[in-house]
Amino acid sequence: MFPNALDSELVAILATLDPTSQAAGTLSTGWIPAGNHHNLLAVIQTGVLGTGATVDAKLQQASDATGTGAKDIADKAITQIVKASGDNKQVLIDIKPEELDIANGFGFVRLSLTVGVAASFTAAQILGISPRVLPAAGANQASVSQIV
Numbered sequence: 001m002f003p004n005a006l007d008s009e010l011v012a013i014l015a016t017l018d019p020t021s022q023a024a025g026t027l028s029t030g031w032i033p034a035g036n037h038h039n040l041l042a043v044i045q046t047g048v049l050g051t052g053a054t055v056d057a058k059l060q061q062a063s064d065a066t067g068t069g070a071k072d073i074a075d076k077a078i079t080q081i082v083k084a085s086g087d088n089k090q091v092l093i094d095i096k097p098e099e100l101d102i103a104n105g106f107g108f109v110r111l112s113l114t115v116g117v118a119a120s121f122t123a124a125q126i127l128g129i130s131p132r133v134l135p136a137a138g139a140n141q142a143s144v145s146q147i148v
Contacts, residue, residue: 002134008147009135012037012128015111016141019047019123022115029126031065031108034097036139037128042093042111044078046086050118055081057113057124059095061106069106073099083118 002010014037015029034040044057058077062070076099078091093111100106113124128139137147 005134008137010130012131012136012139013125013141013144014040014128014139015126016143017111017113017122017124019045019121021119022113022122023119024053024115024117026112026114028060028112029110029124031062031067031110032126032128033065034061034095034100034107034109036132037136038096038130038132039128040095040097040109041127041129042095043125043127044091044093044111044113045123046081046089047121047123048087049081049083049120051083053083053086053118053120054116055086055113055120055122056116057091057093057111059093060110060112061100062108062110063105065108067108067110069104070110071101071106073109 014032017027059073061073111126
């Protein structure tokens, strides 16, 4: 699409759940405007899961940046990750802005990550792919400290 562009000009880190030993419970990213990129990609990562632990993740939509009317996005939840086969795995969730309930004013997305039973090492990101305005780096969250 843009053969002379750097990858960092085409992909932005919009939100993260930084690597941590997450206690049983749910963490969510902030709400992200979906219309600034042609595609969004959620990346979920597990490290070592606690005994009997489970990990669930899903994308949700809202009509504004405060989460008004929040609801799940159809078909944008992972199959549950379990301890028996889930250590050190990655899962991707693709979403296009047009998959949101645009007709009813939904234009914001967040990732919700739930650990069940026992603390487990997790991390997640939402990436903005193919920005509507180049470069994508301008949309990086504030914690992105270097682009080399």
